[in-house]
Amino acid sequence: MKVKIDRPIGFIHHGAPYPINYGYVEGVIGGDGEEQDCYVLGRDIVDPLAEFEGELIAIIYRSDDVETKWVVSNEHYTADEIRVEVNFMEQYFDSRIEMI
Numbered sequence: 001m002k003v004k005i006d007r008p009i010g011f012i013h014h015g016a017p018y019p020i021n022y023g024y025v026e027g028v029i030g031g032d033g034e035e036q037d038c039y040v041l042g043r044d045i046v047d048p049l050a051e052f053e054g055e056l057i058a059i060i061y062r063s064d065d066v067e068t069k070w071v072v073s074n075e076h077y078t079a080d081e082i083r084v085e086v087n088f089m090e091q092y093f094d095s096r097i098e099m100i
Contacts, residue, residue, distance in 0.1 A: 001025055001056060003038045003072050008048030019088055021049045031066040039086050041073040056100050058082055062093045071097075 005023035007013065024035040039060075040052045058071040058079065069090075071082055079097040083090070 003052045005049045038070040038072045059098045060095050062095045064094045
């Protein structure tokens with residue numbers, strides 16, 4: 001799937017930089033009525049991207065929010081590894097990771 005990146009690595013949101021690329025899938029509507037949000041993971045991705053094409057490897061369900069977040073990568077990650085990568089944002093939510 002193709003992810004359009006609207007918050008690349010280094011993007012500042014509420015005073016904190018994004019350590020990974022973050023974006024959305026055009027045409028897929030998420031629980032908040034906006035396009036589906038995605039975390040993009042890759043061990044060798046160290047630069048900001050404009051878009052990324054990869055596989056859906058996990059879904060993050062939030063019990064205290066209407067949104068789910070998709071995790072897209074071309075590499076294998078465990079749920080624990082994903083949790084570490086997305087903790088910068090998910091630390092504020094009660095979430096669980098379902099591997100695809």
